[in-house]
Amino acid sequence: xxxxxxxxxxxxxxxxxxxxxxxxxxxxxxxxxxxxxxxxxxxxxxxxxxxxxxxxxxxxxxxxxxxxxxxxxxxxxxxxxxxxxxxxxxxxxxxxxxxxxxxxxxxxxxxxxxxxxxxxxxxxxxxxxxxxxxxxxxxxxxxxxxxxxxxxxxxxxxxxxxxxxxxxxxxxxxxxxxxxxxxxxxxxxxxxxxxxxxxxxxxxxxxxxxxxxxxxxxxxxxxxxxxxxxxxxxxxxxxxxxxxxxxxxxxxxxxxxxxxxxx
Amino acid sequence: xxxxxxxxxxxxxxxxxxxxxxxxxxxxxxxxxxxxxxxxxxxxxxxxxxxxxxxxxxxxxxxxxxxxxxxxxxxxxxxxxxxxxxxxxxxxxxxxxxxxxxxxxxxxxxxxxxxxxxxxxxxxxxxxxxxxxxxxxxxxxxxxxxxxxxxxxxxxxxxxxxxxxxxxxxxxxxxxxxxxxxxxxxxxxxxxxxxxxxxxxxxxxxxxxxxxxxxxxxxxxxxxxxxxxxxxxxxxxxxxxxxxxxxxxxxxxxxx
Numbered sequence: 001x002x003x004x005x006x007x008x009x010x011x012x013x014x015x016x017x018x019x020x021x022x023x024x025x026x027x028x029x030x031x032x033x034x035x036x037x038x039x040x041x042x043x044x045x046x047x048x049x050x051x052x053x054x055x056x057x058x059x060x061x062x063x064x065x066x067x068x069x070x071x072x073x074x075x076x077x078x079x080x081x082x083x084x085x086x087x088x089x090x091x092x093x094x095x096x097x098x099x100x101x102x103x104x105x106x107x108x109x110x111x112x113x114x115x116x117x118x119x120x121x122x123x124x125x126x127x128x129x130x131x132x133x134x135x136x137x138x139x140x141x142x143x144x145x146x147x148x149x150x151x152x153x154x155x156x157x158x159x160x161x162x163x164x165x166x167x168x169x170x171x172x173x174x175x176x177x178x179x180x181x182x183x184x185x186x187x188x189x190x191x192x193x194x195x196x197x198x199x200x201x202x203x204x205x206x207x208x209x210x211x212x213x214x215x216x217x218x219x220x221x222x223x224x225x226x227x228x229x230x231x232x233x234x235x236x237x238x239x240x241x242x243x244x245x246x247x248x249x250x251x252x253x254x255x256x257x258x259x260x261x262x263x
Numbered sequence: 264x265x266x267x268x269x270x271x272x273x274x275x276x277x278x279x280x281x282x283x284x285x286x287x288x289x290x291x292x293x294x295x296x297x298x299x300x301x302x303x304x305x306x307x308x309x310x311x312x313x314x315x316x317x318x319x320x321x322x323x324x325x326x327x328x329x330x331x332x333x334x335x336x337x338x339x340x341x342x343x344x345x346x347x348x349x350x351x352x353x354x355x356x357x358x359x360x361x362x363x364x365x366x367x368x369x370x371x372x373x374x375x376x377x378x379x380x381x382x383x384x385x386x387x388x389x390x391x392x393x394x395x396x397x398x399x400x401x402x403x404x405x406x407x408x409x410x411x412x413x414x415x416x417x418x419x420x421x422x423x424x425x426x427x428x429x430x431x432x433x434x435x436x437x438x439x440x441x442x443x444x445x446x447x448x449x450x451x452x453x454x455x456x457x458x459x460x461x462x463x464x465x466x467x468x469x470x471x472x473x474x475x476x477x478x479x480x481x482x483x484x485x486x487x488x489x490x491x492x493x494x495x496x497x498x499x500x501x502x503x504x505x506x507x508x509x510x511x512x513x514x515x516x517x518x519x
Contacts, residue, residue, distance in 0.1 A: 149349045156317060156343045157363045167366070171353045254353045254394045 038223040043230060046223035053212070058231050061208035064120050065192035065239065068127025069184060075128075076135035076180075083136070084143035084169065101133040105191075109198035122199030123192050123208065130191035131184035138183075142176025143169050175255050178247040185243040189235045209235075269295040269450045270316060270418060275325035277311055277476075285311050287475035288325065293467075295417075298444070298451045300461035300468045302507070304515045308476025309454045313420045316452060317343050329418060342416035344424045348403035350395040350410075356382070357391035360410045367414070381409040384443050401432040408440070412447065421453045425460065434495075437463050441490055458507045462500060463490060468507060472514045479514050482507055 002010070019040055026039050038046075047054060083090050105126060112122050146169050154164050196210025209232050216225040252258040270293040277286040286308040293299050301309040314320045316327060318334030318341070329337035342363075350359045357378050364374045382388050385405035395403055404424055411419060425433040437460055444451070455461050461468050465484055472479040484503065486494055494500055 147349075149345055149347050150351065152319065153343075153345065153349045154366070156319060157366045158338055159366045163366055167362075168351070171351070174353070254396060256396065259396070 035222055038226055042223040043226045046221070047227040047230070050224060050227070054227065054231055057207065057209045057212045057228075058235060060120070061189065061192050061196060061210065061232070062235055064123035064195065064208060065127055065188040065235070067120075068124040068191060068195075069131050069188040069239075071124065072128045072131035072135055072184060072188075073181070076132055076139060077177075080136050080139035080143055080173075081165075083140045090140070097133070097136060100129065103129065105129065105194060106198075109195065113199045118199045123195035126195035126199065127188055127191035130187050130194075134183040134187075135177075135180040138180030139173060139177045142173025145176070146172045175251060175257065178243070178251065181243050182240070182247065185239045186236060189232060189239055193232055269293060269297075269330055270452070271326075271328045272312075272316070273326040273328075275312070275315060275322060275327060277308065277315060277320070277323050284475035286315075287477045289476070289478055291469065291478070293450055293452070295450055296448050297467060298453065298465040300453045300455055300465040301471060302455055302458065302461050302468060302511060303471030303476075303479070304473050304511075306476070307471040307473040309471055310422050311476070313343075313422050313452055313454055316418075317341055317420050319343075337418075339414065340417040342411035342414060342419050344407055344411045344419065344421040346423045346426060348395070348400075348407040350403060350406060352395050354394075355391065356387065356393050356395070356398070356406050359395065359406055360391075360413055363410060363414050377413050378409075381412045382406075384412060384446070385409045385439065399432075401428055401436060404428065404436065405439070408443075412443070415447070417449055419449045419451045421451060423454050423456065426456060433457070433460065434463075438491065440464065441488065445489055458511060459495075459504050462504050462507060463495060470507065470510050470514060480510050482510070 022037075023039055026034055026037050029037065083093060108129075109122070109126060112125055116122055116125070150168055150172070151164070154168055159167070192208065193210040193213075196208040197214055200207040200211030200214075209228050213225060213228045216222075216228060248258065270291070272289055272291045275286060275289045276284065278284045289308075289312065291299070301312060303309055311320065315322055316329070316334060318338060327334055330340060334341065350356075351362065354362065357375075360378045360381060361374045364377060369377075378391065379388065382391055385408055387402060387405055387409065390398065390402065395406070398406065408424070425436050428436065441464065451465075453461070453464060462484055468482040468484060469478050470480045470482065471477065482503075486497075486500065
């Protein structure tokens with residue numbers, strides 16, 4: 001088992017080597033081609049020079065991602081509960097759920113913009129569509145995978161249907177739910193970004209990171225474009241970190257995925 | 264006047280759908296306080312018999328009376344200890360033990376008092392706040408037994424509860440089970456594969472045969488309670504274990 005110091009040291013070393021390699025590649029390129037790979041320094045400068053607009057864009061994207069993600073969590077929970085109640089309901093609805101997932105966002109986004117107009121509404125709907133499927137599938141799987149012995153136990157004690165659902169099926173499904181939540185949280189910012197590239201607009205709040213990327217790309221501002229990617233990464237990390245923390249808080253005391261293994 | 268049998272089975276027959284007959288005309292009359300062990304080759308329907316008494320599965324034919332009622336009506340008097348500990352991993356030991364009471368709507372103060380009492384009975388009074396995964400196999404089984412005792416059942420149904428444990432732990436738990444029974448007079452039906460365990464625990468052993476499942480022989484165990492480690496060392500005990508093993512082998516070879 002690597003020590004704690006090593007766990008911090010090793011990724012730091014990797015990071016430093018990565019940045020050095022980046023500079024090496026940059027300066028080994030022909031001078032007139034170097035604009036294709038701005039150095040980390042250039043990117044940080046671009047970030048600093050446009051700090052205001054980056055902060056605003058990140059806020060907008062985060063809002064869209066959070067709203068879409070939040071709606072997906074709430075609606076998918078209710079939907080999964082409905083699906084778990086009967087195999088007949090599952091059989092009836094599953095193909096259409098699959099279809100929802102198969103909708104190509106690239107084609108659907110322009111249609112959506114026609115329907116509800118560009119802006120945050122479209123972004124939220126696209127994020128929702130991307131987050132919904134992994135949440136529903138995982139949560140439903142969790143709700144119907146309850147240990148048979150435990151179900152028998154509840155029957156033995158003559159538990160009501162509601163007691164069985166809320167005292168047994170729902171808590172037993174939590175690890176599955178969090179698996180879906182982790183997937184959804186990592187795709188939510190990307191979903192919002194994709195949504196913004198189609199449906200973002202500069203109207204009012206100046207648009208999100210996706211919209212900004214299109215602008216910087218068309219203006220050939222490559223350091224700023226790279227900076228947009230970096231900000232998106234950070235946003236994704238924050239989303240993932242929050243969900244991982246929630247998952248840890250809920251599960252670490254009893255679920256085997258958090259067992260301390262000293263090997 | 265004879266005491267009312269606390270559990271009476273009359274010509275109990277069970278088959279699943281059109282499948283083979285699992286149990287054929289089984290009749291048992293258990294007196295209050297009996298400790299009845301069911302032993303027999305796999306497929307003789309001993310676990311099925313337990314589930315029928317518990318009301319977990321319907322009879323195909325015959326009649327079961329628990330204190331004069333059907334198993335469904337007598338649900339409050341029955342408790343079942345499964346082969347696995349079947350604890351809810353997200354609840355602490357204390358809350359696992361309190362679960363049956365919670366499902367019945369028992370008030371929290373009374374619930375806590377009962378939990379303390381039954382956890383003391385199984386000598387886990389200090390582990391109430393632990394989660395199941397922090398316990399050993401034997402401790403988990405003790406929690407499972409405490410949970411079964413939490414509703415003060417009159418009849419305890421145990422389906423090979425110690426089958427997965429090592430010999431030492433099993434012997435300890437056997438002694439503990441009998442010690443608890445000195446304090447709480449329930450009638451027990453105990454399914455097991457271990458002849459030694461059956462002889463040590465019960466006052467009646469029903470040796471069952473398979474195809475179809477039926478009662479082959481009843482063996483009375485005359486040793487007085489309380490039984491201890493000394494009982495296991497006695498000559499009479501070992502003779503009876505040998506005798507029951509011989510009957511069991513004859514039943515098994517008849518099948519093979």
